[in-house]
Amino acid sequence: MAACVVLFVPMAMAGWHLSRNKVLFFSGALFVSLAVCIHLIPYFPSVFPSSPTVLLQQDPTPCISLINEKLSRIDVSDLLNGSWIVVAGDSQARLFVVSLLDLVLSLDEMESIQADLFKRHSNYHIVVEEIGMKLDFIWAPYATNLTHVITDFKRNNTYPDVLVMGSGLWHMLHFTNYSDYGVSLRFLRESLIPFLPVGSDSTRGFHLFWLGMPTLINRMLNTEEKRVKMTSEMCNLYDQELYKSKILRKDGGVFLLLDVENLSKKCGVDCSSDGMHYNGVVYEACVHVMLNALLIESHQKL
Ligand SMILES: *[C@@H]1O[C@H](CO)[C@@H](O)[C@H](O)[C@H]1NC(C)=O
Numbered sequence: 001m002a003a004c005v006v007l008f009v010p011m012a013m014a015g016w017h018l019s020r021n022k023v024l025f026f027s028g029a030l031f032v033s034l035a036v037c038i039h040l041i042p043y044f045p046s047v048f049p050s051s052p053t054v055l056l057q058q059d060p061t062p063c064i065s066l067i068n069e070k071l072s073r074i075d076v077s078d079l080l081n082g083s084w085i086v087v088a089g090d091s092q093a094r095l096f097v098v099s100l101l102d103l104v105l106s107l108d109e110m111e112s113i114q115a116d117l118f119k120r121h122s123n124y125h126i127v128v129e130e131i132g133m134k135l136d137f138i139w140a141p142y143a144t145n146l147t148h149v150i151t152d153f154k155r156n157n158t159y160p161d162v163l164v165m166g167s168g169l170w171h172m173l174h175f176t177n178y179s180d181y182g183v184s185l186r187f188l189r190e191s192l193i194p195f196l197p198v199g200s201d202s203t204r205g206f207h208l209f210w211l212g213m214p215t216l217i218n219r220m221l222n223t224e225e226k227r228v229k230m231t232s233e234m235c236n237l238y239d240q241e242l243y244k245s246k247i248l249r250k251d252g253g254v255f256l257l258l259d260v261e262n263l264s265k266k267c268g269v270d271c272s273s274d275g276m277h278y279n280g281v282v283y284e285a286c287v288h289v290m291l292n293a294l295l296i297e298s299h300q301k302l
């Protein structure tokens, strides 16, 4: 709307006879005034009873309002400069990696890595030279695979700065046994006991995030087997196991939850083509939630 005002108001005021420079001048002046107004309105809510911020929150298109606090590319580069990030999990984790790389790479660079990044069931490693960021994606569809990843870190005695893990969908499809899932999560928790926060101290510079399962839209799932096994009841039971296993920070564990379930539910049916994998906007929102948490934890000021 602002763009229309900026373009058409000067034209309407003076007809089509204005020179290009004058149209540019008027447009520029209008743009600046509009920008100033819009940014001042939130500070004077009484003057403008129906301020734009209020209107935005009632926006009927939920995807747009998923992200409250986006970080710019430069902020992200600053924050992740020199860090090692490991993301381990299934295809959800891979989509998370795509959204993260989207923030630090250019469009051309993204295109050139697509083929490698999407090799089925394989690991992926990239070093983003400009910001000295190292990123590993580890294909680890089951919680037992995640435990092995932790064991490897311990054996090498090297730990990434940021570790993002998630699992559940594969287990639900191939085992459909929530109590067994719970058992595997408890093994994972045990392997992480050395990293439990001590007092109010967080996990010693080792930041852990849990990439939750998405909301499944049963009727959209692309095989009969999935539709039969991955019901909403089963999803709830798997969720309960996640909480009972106490691996999440809020239950006394190490992982901060990236709530994919909630975010994907908000985005809704239009955001998914197979009822399981969602559009980039959902994973992008998760990435921003993670970055904001890192920002707070590292006490960095932008
Ligand atoms: C990353 O950090 C190094 C020094 O630690 C600095 O020289 C470089 O400019 C930083 N790069 C970015 C993109 O912030």
Ligand SMILES: *[C@@H]1O[C@H](CO)[C@@H](O)[C@H](O)[C@H]1NC(C)=O
Pocket: 139, 140, 141, 142, 144, 145
């Ligand atoms: C993950 O774990 C499963 C079952 O424990 C195992 O069969 C599979 O080989 C493991 N995959 C990887 C990549 O480690």
Ligand SMILES: *[C@@H]1O[C@H](CO)[C@@H](O)[C@H](O)[C@H]1NC(C)=O
Pocket: 149, 152, 153, 156, 158
């Ligand atoms: C452990 O070290 C070996 C050898 O340096 C390396 O190949 C492997 O990727 C490392 N594993 C992890 C999880 O860091």
Ligand SMILES: *[C@@H]1O[C@H](CO)[C@@H](O)[C@H](O)[C@H]1NC(C)=O
Pocket: 177, 178, 179, 180, 183
């Ligand atoms: C589910 O897993 C539990 C724990 O591993 C096991 O005791 C039980 O027999 C399994 N149930 C089925 C139906 O396989």
Ligand SMILES: *[C@@H]1O[C@H](CO)[C@@H](O)[C@H](O)[C@H]1NC(C)=O
Pocket: 259, 262
């Ligand atoms: C889901 O998101 C809403 C806000 O959009 C929040 O009020 C609610 O607590 C969230 N649910 C969970 C389980 O975090």
